[in-house]
Structures are given as C-alpha cells and as structure tokens.
Amino acid sequence: MNSTSDDPSLDDAPILHVDLDAFFASVEMLDDPSLRARPLAVGGSGERGVVASVNYEARRYGVHSGMSSVVARRRCPDLLIVPGHFERYEAYSRDFHAVVNDLTPTYEPLGLDEVFADLRGLARLKVRPLTAARALRERVRDELHLECGVGLARNKLFAKLASRRAKPFIENGQVREGPGVVWVSPAHEAAWLEELPVRALWGVGPATESKLGQLGVRSVRDLRRIDEAALARYVGSSMAATLVGFSRGEDPRGVVVERAAKSLGHDQTFARSLTGADVVRAVGHHAGVVSRALRERRVVARTLSLLVRFDDLTSVTRSQTLSFGVDDTAAIATLGEALLESIPSRGAVRLLGLYASSFVAREDNEVQLRFAWPEGDAAPREDGRRHQIGLEALRDAVDEVRAKFGVRAVARASELGPEGVRVDRQRGDDPFGPRPGDDRGVVSGP
DNA sequence: TCTGGGGTCCTAGGACCC
DNA sequence: TCTGGGGTCCTAGGACCC
Numbered sequence: 001m002n003s004t005s006d007d008p009s010l011d012d013a014p015i016l017h018v019d020l021d022a023f024f025a026s027v028e029m030l031d032d033p034s035l036r037a038r039p040l041a042v043g044g045s046g047e048r049g050v051v052a053s054v055n056y057e058a059r060r061y062g063v064h065s066g067m068s069s070v071v072a073r074r075r076c077p078d079l080l081i082v083p084g085h086f087e088r089y090e091a092y093s094r095d096f097h098a099v100v101n102d103l104t105p106t107y108e109p110l111g112l113d114e115v116f117a118d119l120r121g122l123a124r125l126k127v128r129p130l131t132a133a134r135a136l137r138e139r140v141r142d143e144l145h146l147e148c149g150v151g152l153a154r155n156k157l158f159a160k161l162a163s164r165r166a167k168p169f170i171e172n173g174q175v176r177e178g179p180g181v182v183w184v185s186p187a188h189e190a191a192w193l194e195e196l197p198v199r200a201l202w203g204v205g206p207a208t209e210s211k212l213g214q215l216g217v218r219s220v221r222d223l224r225r226i227d228e229a230a231l232a233r234y235v236g237s238s239m240a241a242t243l244v245g246f247s248r249g250e251d252p253r254g255v256v257v258e259r260a261a262k263s264l265g266h267d268q269t270f271a272r273s274l275t276g277a278d279v280v281r282a283v284g285h286h287a288g289v290v291s292r293a294l295r296e297r298r299v300v301a302r303t304l305s306l307l308v309r310f311d312d313l314t315s316v317t318r319s320q321t322l323s324f325g326v327d328d329t330a331a332i333a334t335l336g337e338a339l340l341e342s343i344p345s346r347g348a349v350r351l352l353g354l355y356a357s358s359f360v361a362r363e364d365n366e367v368q369l370r371f372a373w374p375e376g377d378a379a380p381r382e383d384g385r386r387h388q389i390g391l392e393a394l395r396d397a398v399d400e401v402r403a404k405f406g407v408r409a410v411a412r413a414s415e416l417g418p419e420g421v422r423v424d425r426q427r428g429d430d431p432f433g434p435r436p437g438d439d440r441g442v443v444s445g446p
Numbered sequence: 447t448c449t450g451g452g453g454t455c456c457t458a459g460g461a462c463c464c
Numbered sequence: 465t466c467t468g469g470g471g472t473c474c475t476a477g478g479a480c481c482c
Contacts (some may be wrong), residue, residue: 019482043450044450048449048450049449049450050451051450052450052451052482065482066447066449066482067447067449068447068448068449068450069449070447070449071447071448071449072447074447084451086452110481110482111452111453111481111482112482113482114482202480202481203455203479203480203481205479205480205481206479206480207480208479208480236456236457238455238456239479261453262453262455263453264452264453265451265452266451266452267450267452268450269449269450303474303475305475305476313449315477315478316477317475317476318475319474319476320474320475321473321474321475351450353451355453
C-alpha cells in the first residue's frame with residue numbers, strides 16, 4: 001500500500017506527521033530502566049483514575065490510554081500504574097521539537113508528543129521526504145532514546161493515518177514492529193479511505209459516530225454516498241463540510257506554525273467529592289495555579305470560567321468577562337468564588353475547573369487601566385497603585401455576577417445551618433464583601 | 447468502561463449596535 | 465413606533481483532540 005522503494009517528490013508528500021510511541025510511559029522507562037520489562041501505565045491509580053499512556057507490554061493485555069484504571073487493572077492484574085512527571089515530559093517534548101525544528105521551522109505541535117510539518121520549504125535544499133523522515137526517526141532514537149512513527153502524505157488527513165500505520169501494533173497478543181515510516185502515495189489514497197470506519201477520521205468521536213450510525217453511515221465509503229445537507233442536519237454544517245471533504249480525501253487544513261494559546265486552566269477530579277467550605281478552598285487553590293500560569297505567560301485574562309461537575313456527573317459552567325484583564329491570585333479567587341456562588345448546588349462536587357481566556361498582553365492591560373484612571377489623578381506608576389484600580393473594577397465585576405444570578409436565592413452547603421437555613425459567612429477581611437450602606441449585588445432572593 | 451487534565455472548536459441564543 | 469438584516473460580543477453547553 002505504501003511505497004518505500006522510491007522516494008516521492010515534495011509535491012506528492014509535502015506533509016509529515018510524527019508521533020512518539022507511548023510517550024509518557026517511554027519517558028518513565030528511560031528514567032527507571034527497571035520498569036522496562038513490565039506492563040506499565042502512567043495515570044491515576046485510584047477509583048477515579050484514568051491511564052494517560054500505556055507501554056506496549058501493557059497493550060498486549062488490551063490496556064490502552066483513556067481507559068479507567070479500574071478496568072485497566074482488571075485486564076492486566078500485573079499492571080504498574082505510576083503518577084505522571086509532566087516536567088520531564090515537557091523537557092523531552094522541547095528536545096523533540098528542537099529535532100523537528102532542525103528539519104524545518106514550519107511545524108505545528110499537537111500536544112507534547114505529536115508534530116505536523118510542512119516540508120515544502122525544503123525544495124531548494126533538494127530534500128526528499130522519505131530520506132528526511134528516516135533521518136528524523138534516527139535522530140529521535142539516537143538523541144532522545146525514544147521511538148516514533150512517521151507518516152508522509154499530501155495532507156494532514158493522510159499523514160496522520162500513515163503515522164499510525166507506521167507504529168508497532170499488537171497481533172495475537174504479541175507486539176509487532178511497524179514499518180516506522182509510511183508514505184501514502186496519491187494513487188493509493190482512495191484505497192486507504194475505502195474500508196476506514198468513520199470513527200478513524202479526525203473529529204469523529206463517540207457522539208458523532210452514533211449520529212452517523214443513525215444515517216446508516218459507518219465507513220468512509222458510506223459517507224461518500226450521503227448528501228451533505230442531510231448530513232448537516234445531524235452533525236451541523238461545519239462538521240458536515242469537513243466530513244464530506246475527508247471522504248473525498250480532501251483536507252484543507254494547513255500547518256499552522258505559531259498558534260497562540262487562547263485559554264488556560266486547571267481542573268481536578270477529587271478522589272473523594274468535596275462539599276461546603278472545601279469547595280471554596282479548592283477554588284482558591286485553582287486560582288493560584290491559573291494566576292501563576294497567566295503570569296508565566298505574561299498575559300492577563302478578561303474572561304474567567306468555572307466548571308463544576310457534581311456526583312451525578314452533570315456539569316455546570318459559569319463565566320464572566322471583564323472590561324480589563326486579571327492575573328493576580330486574590331482577584332481570580334474572588335471572581336471564582338462569586339461564580340461558584342451563582343451555581344445551584346446539586347450535591348457533592350466531583351470535579352472543579354477554573355479557566356482563563358480572552359488574553360490581553362500585560363502591557364496593554366496597563367494602558368487600559370490608565371484610561372480608566374480618574375481625571376486629574378496621576379497615572380499609576382508602581383504596582384500597588386495599579387492593583388487598587390483593578391480591585392475597584394473587580395468589586396464591580398463581582399457585584400455584577402451576584403446581580404446577574406441572584407446570589408441570595410442560592411446557598412452553598414457550607415452556608416447552610418443544620419436546618420438548611422443560610423448562615424452568612426463572616427469575612428471581615430473581604431475587600432469585596434458587602435460594605436456598609438452598599439447593597440449592590442443583592443437584587444433578588446427570599 | 448461509567449472516564450483525567452491539558453486544550454480547541456462549534457452551536458445557539460441573547461444583547462447591542464448600525 | 466414597529467420592523468428587519470447584519471455584525472460582534474458574551475454565555476452555556478457539548479464534542480473532540482492528545
């Protein structure tokens with residue numbers, strides 16, 4: 001199916017996809033060679049844990065990433081599940097990107113362990129795609145001591161399918177070596193797609209697969225026969241157009257080199273669900289994580305979102321966009337708490353997430369704040385002064401949240417007395433709490 | 447199989463402006 | 465005063481990726 005005998009031209013194989021094999025698990029085995037011979041997974045080992053990465057020894061037992069740890073251990077009782085060391089993975093990822101960058105600067109990372117690259121810029125260097133792909137694999141192996149699969153094709157769709165085919169695979173419970181590098185020649189594209197289940201296409205998950213099933217669409221061949229308008233009624237017009245394109249082997253997505261982050265956040269599923277004041281404390285902890293990440297990136301966020309997943313697995317989100325950006329822990333914690341207050345409780349909290357978006361460069365935010373500076377007053381110079389303006393505006397924002405959602409109509413478990421009567425939390429040091437003669441924010445409720 | 451934590455994108459409705 | 469269309473921003477939820 002793939003041709004490895006002659007090296008295609010850049011026109012026939014401009015897009016390369018590299019995917020590191022069992023990345024997290026492989027790094028753990030490099031850091032501790034005694035783990036090599038045994039089935040290993042990286043992830044949470046508790047009741048609510050999920051395995052994020054699995055070595056090939058464990059895959060022989062049918063364990064794969066994304067699987068709950070309970071199920072994984074059922075399939076493989078000898079499975080060793082170790083916690084992740086993400087700084088290590090990030091360090092390896094940086095080295096990986098550096099190796100790709102030596103091949104071409106036109107590359108696009110996906111997560112820590114995958115990269116798309118556009119090789120067209122190498123035309124003048126007379127680089128041949130297969131030669132480049134093999135050299136890339138060699139360098140990843142020699143310098144990082146990691147294995148990877150490389151795919152080459154006309155577009156991202158086929159390059160990704162190809163790299164998957166390049167990797168080791170399990171056959172009859174045994175690990176088989178893959179070819180390492182696979183090129184999908186344009187002449188063979190149709191054959192590649194023909195038998196492929198729709199689930200193998202990028203963007204088709206369980207929900208879309210099920211919707212397509214209702215239309216009788218299971219394979220890419222089925223997809224080609226279906227009317228796009230009919231498809232759109234089930235999966236939306238955007239997804240319909242994408243899928244129809246894929247079914248014809250068309251993928252307009254380019255390699256995007258500098259993809260600026262649009263949001264960041266932190267969420268955590270608790271080993272034991274939280275109630276009452278513990279939830280508020282968790283918001284404070286998340287605020288610390290998020291604000292540090294914002295400062296590290298030298299941006300401030302105008303939008304904050306809070307996600308709460310209850311024990312019944314229902315999720316609720318609340319978000320608030322400010323006219324200015326924030327990056328300090330206290331401000332984010334206060335806003336997060338206001339958002340939390342606005343969510344009607346449905347019992348114990350299983351997962352809490354806090355996310356920041358609508359980034360503004362820190363310097364630009366300062367300019368914005370100066371605009372808001374009262375007439376005739378001096379422009380803020382030192383940080384403390386600037387901070388105060390933020391607090392004033394922030395207080396308004398918190399009031400806005402409370403006004404919008406009618407906070408008094410809802411009480412957290414922590415604020416309920418034994419009879420379910422709301423007890424006001426005493427927070428004399430809270431700069432955002434009610435002030436004397438100030439009843440803003442209390443617009444509804446019993 | 448009742449499921450993590452980092453993200454991205456899409457959809458649909460409402461508010462607001464021209 | 466009522467009406468419509470288009471554009472943009474915000475919000476909530478959902479699906480998907482690694």
